Amino acid sequence: MRKVNICPRNLRELKRASTLLECGSDEYGNNQYMCLPDAEKTSLxxxxxxxxxxxxxKGQCLGISGGNLTIHNCEDFLFGCPNEPWRSHEFYKYPACQAINVRDQCYRLDPSCPADYNGNNETNCNFGVPESQDPNVVIYSVLGAMIILLILLVTIIVFLLWKTNRLKKDYTNQEEKQDSKELMKMEQNGSLESNGEDADAMIVNETQRSEIIRSRKRHDTETSVESFLQEDDDELVSSASKAR
Structure with a gap:
């Protein structure tokens, strides 16, 4: 066995480590390379x-003690515990089972393990579960992301509502302007018709006035002639009377 600071985190890294260690395969063709913490959680x-x-x-992590595989129950882990039956050579799929706090000798995802320990790779191997990604950080990160998404969603909704109201207002203003134009056009047409009627009325009135004036002139002329003839008759009568 060889002590390491980090275990393979994917199949490619596992195959590379297996080649370096010259591990073979079991009778079913499964790679026999393994990387596990010791029973005391002091090293990998x-x-x-x-x-x-x-x-x-499911709910089990593997360890090594005296060359034998050991089993540790991980059902109380905050996350990362196998939730279905799994094959031993696929240990790399469950990095929580290799994430140990070597100072306090516990699994870091175990709620009873201190979460405020900061170490380096030689004393605290993280293997796919970074030290900064303790449960509290994960929770706060998720909450922060949800809050940001919620704010973004509310902003988009408010913008869409504002845009909709703006379009409605513009459409209403356009309709009002159109109605105003049509009303002004109707008023102009009505004014022209009214002016035409007034002009016709003035022409009629002027014609009537001219007729009245001409009629008065004829009447005055006829009256003058009758008066002249009457005077002549009176003079003739007067002359005849004097002659007698």
């Missing part, structure tokens, strides 16, 4: 397991 060890890579139950 990589080794080639000499045996069948069997199935493990």
């Amino acid at each position: 060890f990589e080794f080639c397991f000499d045996g069948l890579m069997g199935m493990k139950e």
